[in-house]
Amino acid sequence: MAMDERNLQRIARHLKDEAAQRRVHHNIQRGRNEVTVTIGRASRLFGFSESQLRDWEKMGLIKPIRPKEGTDARQITGQRQYSFAELDKLAIIRELLDEAHLTPGAIPANIDEIWSTLASPSYASESQVLEDDTEYLSTSSTMPGSQYDNINKRITIAYRELMAWRFYVSRVLWLSLLLIYEDVPGFYAGLVLPAHEHALDETARDPLQLQLVGESLVGWLGQTRSFFTFLTPVPTFEYPSDYIVQPLCPPDLRMRLPGSIANRTLIVVQRDEIQHVRRQEKAVRTVLRLLEPLYEDQHLWHHYIGEGMQDLASPAMDFTPKLTDALLTGLADMVIRLGGKMANGQDHWQDCCILLPGNMSLPLQQRSLVVRAKSRNARHTVGVTSVAPERHVTNLSIRAYQGSHIIYRPELAREDIMAIAREIEGPIQSNIAVPIGGESGQPLGVLYVTSYNREAFSEEDQRILRIIAKITEELLYTYRIRQQISDTLPDLLENPSIVDPLFKDFASENDFLHDLGDILTTIKEQGEHSQELTIPTEIDGPVKEISFIAIDIDSNVQESIANSYGDQTLHNLSMAIGLRIHDLLPALFSNHLNCKLYHIYGSIYCLLLRGFTLERTKSNAERLRKALEGSIAVKQSELPGGTLTLPDISVHLGVTWYPYDKLAEFLAPHHMRSVTDVRSTLYHSLDFALKLGTDTGGNIIHGWDPVTQTYTPHQPGEEQKK
Template sequence: MQLPGSIAYRTLVVVQRDEIQHVRQQEKAIRTVLRLLEPLYEDQQQWEHYMGDGRQDVITLAMDFTPKLTDAVLTSLANTTIRLGGKMSGGQNRWQDCCILLPNTQSLPLQQRSLVVRAKSQQARHTVGVTSVSPERHVTSLSIRAYQSSHIIYRPELAREDILTLQRDLEGPIQSNIAVPIGGESGQPLGVLYVTSNEQDAFNEEDQRILRIIAKITEELLYTYKVRQQVADTLTDMLEDPATVDPLFKDFASESDFLRDLAEILTTIKEQVERGQAPMTSTDIDGPVKEISFIAIDIDSNVQESIANSYGDPTLHNLNKAIGLRIHDLLPALFSNHFNCTLYHIYGSIYCLLLRGFTLERTKSNAERLRKALEGSIAVKQSELPGGTLTLPDISVHLGATWYSYEKLAEFLSPRHMRSVTDVRATLYHSLDFALKLGTDTGGNIIYAWDPVTQTYMPYQSGEEQQQKK
């Protein structure tokens, strides 16, 4: 293309000198910028209509590509791509058709995803939402190869075999074509920009720079679509259950639920103390309040660090849920009166059990049984696909256990101490945090529990372990 005659040459292009050091690189940057500006200058008579005085329409980028509809923004981008190819001597477009293809699903591995046309230029005969290429049926497809390799795939001259395998009724007598990945610089590509031409060698190095920039613009649009779609998808859940943000843990009671339930128990005891009543039994409320205890569980820090480094944060996030599900499933087997046990997800990998009517020794022994039951391997569900479960070995946890008799709680809440339910609740909660942190500081795979003899938190040893040491 002969850019010196372009109307875009009236533009003053300023290039950062310390970023582009060589004259040749400056020329590449300037020529690329000028070519991108040409359509803007050609349509300058329309800018007054869109940007002049008065009220104007604003396009909201939120297409979800579910229906077989044409997206206005991506379609305009495909048409602009054809214009950027320029004209031949006879006035025809150098580039024939442009299509933007996106994967039909993100749940399959990249090598198994088909690509569907989601936008096309005006003259293209492909059908949006219908025309597709798949790895199984179209192994020679440029779009599939560009998508899976994250390389530009270019055929400057099509061989007879290439022409015969093309969908000639859709693409016509093309002589060259090119497929440019959309994204892929720092992860998996989002799709492919596919362009054809009726002349050979129609996509030189300068053309490829232009197409790369168009692909980057498309990438930004697709990310915008995705973010806005995700926000819109959660609106219904937000209105139904505003307290739950991460749906992965929606089936677990939260820290707020734990604090509320604990406050209800303490309020009941405070009212009894003020009326001079004896502690409630299991017939008065759902579970006795003669004594309450807590078991906090957390995955050992070295395990979390190893999994995050080896598999990434999403796998660790899924492991946190898997641990909670295993604790929930173990309760009937480990606790004879498990209906008096309530499980809460506090945050991260930390869970808490609120136990009603368990003695200190039973609380400790149940904590030890739980620790042993959580040791070893655990299956983590990564996706809904077959084979989407990952087995993680060498899982270990540490636990903190606290226990309070009715008399001690009544003392905390007695009028002479002048302590509110909120203050007592905070004391109990912080004590549990302290016991759990002792397990972290020790290195994990241990239980710290309240010892009434030493009046402090000590490592717990079961009777079996004590016998073994003797």
């Protein structure tokens, strides 16, 4: 006991020191900025080994969370997760081991409580600030020099503000306007949310009176379909006579919807577009539900969207680690808020989770869904809780995701209640799963909501959830696009001209024009010095002619594949055709080293041949056409069975041929034509020959005929020189 007392006195003396408190606070900040920390990350943050952390857990010094895998509470196999409180404790332990030279056994389990009593106010724990939005907002705008004026806090504040208002408000105002206004390109329209009650009624459509409503939150749709959200002290117009102002609610509906929100909200449209306002009851009711949180948080309008400089935040998400996302979490919390409260003050809806597929490369029916965000009180674990189609065939989220329909259970049967993990979701009586996206393609995820009440999700509620799902859909598309952009950044450093990696192994149109330009430059220089017009090649030595074969998939084939399988499959077919041409060159061309293949664009390829007569070029083109006919295997994905065999493939080809003395004549000084001009003529002539194949239905070769001095169809039955 005496030893313990001495250790406590020693700890107290050390932690009272200002320098020690500053170091502990710094480590606490590092931990807090990680938001969610696994045992591996915690060990790296504070310089401990994972075995040390496990030993201290056994001693009771720290108490990390052990997430449950799946729905069986006994399967506690998830990686340890360290909360803010535990990270604080690790920061204090780090200080006492390094600076006070204590052993872990000498540190009491309640060291965090001792710290809170000894730390100066400036280094006090910030847990309450992070949980209490009101206190957080009041301190986030402090003058430089405060504890919130550092980069990490600035980031946290910007992210919270982005979710709390700027993101949600702008999307809700935009979608609400589109629900009640038939979007007409080239015209203006907007919603006006006055901060105070006003006397404008149904008959007062004069926009000059709009300024009487005073301070208002405005959502405005511009002529280019850009949407603007701003706070104005007095809403006015440069040309008031161009507009009409109407209350959002028609008089008969306002009689049945008592409340200031229904009375206050206004819609503004251009005078000639009043007929495009749709104020049906179901639309108006949905909009009012969506706008209700905006009015409730009216006291925050100036803080979040007032005048002055604002931080900019571009939201993005890492889909792989088990990290929470502020915007998705905020949307989940907003769902619970939009569900309203019961008479006893409890939330009508209990939990909300946003589930996203774990592996997008799998077919839709094989994808598991993982919880990526949850509402504040939900007990699922982000990045851990998942549902798999092979194990949870009756799960609502799986069915909604695969079926692209809302799946709703207004009253759970006994077997449904037994199937869910009560210790996670509690005694729920109804639940609903809403697909995120899916209107014009595959869904991106699922919005899953539970309630302790039966029949908790009315048709109006389902409209609200669909709107939130659309907002989430936009966010997820933004995340994915940002991820795609960032993933390809290293490639542009090495190969800035290659955009599509699918064709990175092919020479490009730029390469073709460059190589053709080199040939023409050499011919021009030799002509100017009266040299023999020859250019050495790989195997035949000097040659005196060049020819070109352009290849393209027939238009009817491309249209059929795009309609049946989609543009991506057609894109993959274009690459497969190029690979087949490349592989056929040694078999079809005896001196194939004098042939070079280029991918021009789309499904068009070009062969540049040196030392081939016109007859040999046409003969080889015919052999190539036949070799490309029929079926071809197209690689769709890296998964087993990810190859699709496409039948009835056919191509058309264009052939041009030039002796070097003819090219020298083109480049002669008296013709006043540059290398660039001649190169362009050769290139467009080849393009013209290829287009003739398209115009005549495809599966044909058009080549230059020296006799007729025009491009004619090649007759395969003619004797061909090889």
